[in-house]
Amino acid sequence: MTRFTITTLFVLLACGVSTAADEKSTPEVKKVTFDDDVKPIFRQHCASCHNQGEKKGGFALDTYTALIEGGGSGEVVYDDGDPSGSRLWQLINHDDTPVMPPNQDKLPAAQLAIIQAWIEGGILENSGSKAKAKKKNTLAFVAGSAGKPEGPAAMPESIPQRVPVVTERASAITAIAASPWAPLVAIAGQKQIALYHSETSELLGILPFAEGIAQSLRFSRDGSFLIAGGGEHSLQGIAAIYDVKTGERVATVGDELDVVFDADVNTSMSRVAMGGPQKMLRIYDATDGELLFDLKKHTDWIYTVAYSPDGVLIASGDRSAGLSLWEADTGRLYMDLNDHKGAINGVAWRDDSNVVASASDDGTVKVWDVNQGKAIKSINAHGGGVTDVAFDHQGRLVTAGKDKRVKLWDANGTLIREFQPVAEYVMQAAISHDGSRVIYGDWDGQVFSALSEKPEEKQSLAANPPPAAERAKVVEQQLVAMQQTLQPIKAELDAAMNAVAAAQKPIDELNAKIAAAKAEAEKSKVAADAATKKTAELDGQLPTLVNVSRDKHDAVIAVRVQANGDVAKLEAIAAAEQDLASHLTQLVNVRRERIATHNSVATHQQAAAAKTAEAAELEKMLPALQEALLKAQQAAEAMKQKHDGVATQLAAVQSKLDRLMAAVN
Incomplete structure (x- = not known):
């Protein structure tokens, strides 16, 4: 007896194909093809705008060839059997914008089921076409430990507790980063970076950032170094590299004429990439500060820059929805990723370097297959815009948005849970090394560390802690x-x-x-x-x-x-x-x-x-x-x-007091 999925059964019924069979024979299942099943649907709802005579968006779908060719932004459907990775499906199923048909409800469920089955069946043109073997879904992911140090992960050992600048309140939270292998989180404040124990919320040290406010924070792949990009608008931009154990600034790279919005280092710690209002992606030698590449492609401020974990590619995104991938060694453009309709506020790489996620003001997070150059998942994450995105080692995503919320998604892009809303836009979000905590900060300068499983259990962290004497x-x-x-x-x-x-x-x-x-x-x-x-x-x-x-x-x-x-x-x-x-x-x-x-x-x-x-x-x-x-x-x-x-806690408090008193004296 042939076994049918619900979707297949629905499609077959919609196409008028009988599913009856006895134990001695199995009926031939009718292929879902473009010519027989899909083209009539497109002719009814879409062909008036998207035809060979009038290609709105440079895209026509009145013929199979035109549909497969795609539009001005590239292909819209693929033969891999995965509807969620199809731009065409994302738009007609209203998973992404602009929804199609525009200003109308979704297509009837029966017609959507036919199109879905057509994609799952390999986008066949006619009854004589044969489907290719399905490719592995790129969202399938096995957590790895690439970059994990052999010994204990780096934690602060002798970082000063002195506060460079004392303010009545913190400014909007511009950067948060979590160590990939240790219970450590870094938070950008005014002319300083605060380091906290992510499990106990204890302040472990303060790194001075005299150049201004760090606009970005990233840990090296092994967690031994912290990279801060920032400076002052219209004056100076740099990337600073700190030793996590000692707090020593081991390198200062770049001398931009404007602030650096984001900076990152490659796996070998030999190169630093940075971007900002000057619209140039610049790559420096981390050892001597020499400028290696000055890449002009972006037409607007570059908001985000990130090396892939394997160091092969660099992702960069700008204020005008420009998202590009670059060859890290040569500086050559690898590909453009063009589906976003708003500013790219953040990018994050999955551990295997095969997938990169982008957060945009258009309200979506897109998950890209960098080998095929297509969006394999588009998540309508936050109304008003997505401000940040981060992966954990399990392939899960944490996102922050202008809807004042933080959300946690599984590796397939399915919502796991929402965190309690805050008073203002959530600007930054990170997830701890073991995935147990989500740390996020808002426009009002508040930072919270919440349990992933119990978001209501949270603690406050100060981006600008009070002076050591007050804390003492x-x-x-x-x-x-x-x-x-x-x-x-x-x-x-x-x-x-x-x-x-x-x-x-x-x-x-x-x-x-x-x-x-x-x-x-x-x-x-x-x-x-x-x-x-x-x-x-x-x-x-x-x-x-x-x-x-x-x-x-x-x-x-x-x-x-x-x-x-x-x-x-x-x-x-x-x-x-x-x-x-x-x-x-x-x-x-x-x-x-x-x-x-x-x-x-x-x-x-x-x-x-x-x-x-x-x-x-x-x-x-x-x-x-x-x-x-x-x-x-x-x-x-x-x-x-x-x-x-209690005695252990008392000893820890005493040790904390000793460190603070040393800072006071």
Whole structure:
């Protein structure tokens, strides 16, 4: 039995094709073709404006050849079986602007289903055409770890806490960047860049940016360096490179006559690309600052510049919807990407370098296949315009917009969730190295760090933190409060440990009694065994002694008979009788000893049994005492964890205070 998707079934029904089949045969499924199925739809709705005689937008679709050729901005439909990547589909399905037909509702669902099936089937011209094998959807993505350092990712170690400029409020947030491999986020402020721990929101250091305000922030591929582009309008523009661990500015590149809106470095940290109001994409040697390429293509201010992760291409976008890809090594134009209708405010590369996303004032985020040069996904992301876009290592997208919202999208461009709206336009957004947090800032100078899974759980970060002395006062108050919190917890911990000791004492005493009883039982068992052995030995001696006594008795009788009343032989009789008497005494003693040892066996066995029973009774008392001890130990362990947790926090606060005091002094 042939299996149909819902879309295919819908299309076949719309085209009048029967799907009935028995178990012995499968009907031939009718091909959806341009000539038979799609052309009539276009003739009804589109051909009046898009025909060979009147090509609005340089595009005609009254013939198959003209449709496949595309319009002034290139091809509009492809034979890869992916409708979402088709510009034609994006417009007629109202996924992008300008919607087609203009000023009208979408085409009827049945007709849209036919066009969708036609694209999925390989855009066949007629019944004799054959579909090509489907290409892999470029949106399919396997997260990689390219650029990840072998050891621990770079984190600030000795960056000063001094604040170069103190302001009443921060200006609009112009740049936010998250380290690709560490819990670190950088936020641009007035003449400074603040570095925060993305998980704890602790301020880790402040980088001075004396040239003005950083308009862009990007971390190097391994996260070891931070690249800041900025300056002052109509005066100066540069790109500064900072060592993340030390905060040292290791390079200052460029000397623009106007501010730099965006700057980035290649993978090897050998080149810096930057753009700004001068409409020139400039590429410098990062080691000596030499200008390598001065690329003139853009007709308006360049807002965004970004190297692909593999360092092969550079993407640049401008205020007039111009979006270009350049060969990084040669400076030659690779291709133009022309579907946007508004300013390109940001670009972001996916880890595999095959896909780049662009954020535009036209309200869309477009996801481009850089190998084919086409938009494989167009997302109507934010009404009023999209201000920023960023990928995470899973291929997910975070976007910011003029609708005052931040949104998270999956790798296929499907909305996962929206974050709570803020008071003004959201200007910048970034996602942490592990995807667990989204950091975003608005026109009003506010910056928030929110959990990706629970956006309502968020913390504020200051782009322009207060002076170290003020922060030190706050931390001192926190320290005192935590010390006061720790005191009763310490008392409770001591009480819990005493309870454990108290519960352990009766167990120790009982175990001592059990051990003593068992020792006594063992002693009695040994004595019983010894008495049994002695009894056996005596039983072995008695038969011999009895036989000897008989012999000695016979000897006495013999002497008496021989004496026959002879007085002279009385001495011999007396000696024989004395010998018999001595032997009988020995026999009696052995018999008595045997009786005593036999009786002692029973006595010792009874004693051993009594002590064994006593030990067993005592052991029955142990479980209750051990259960009481376990509860006391669990209570003590819980209290210890609570105590240690507060103590650890206290140590961290103390360390933070020490760093601040060092900055104050």
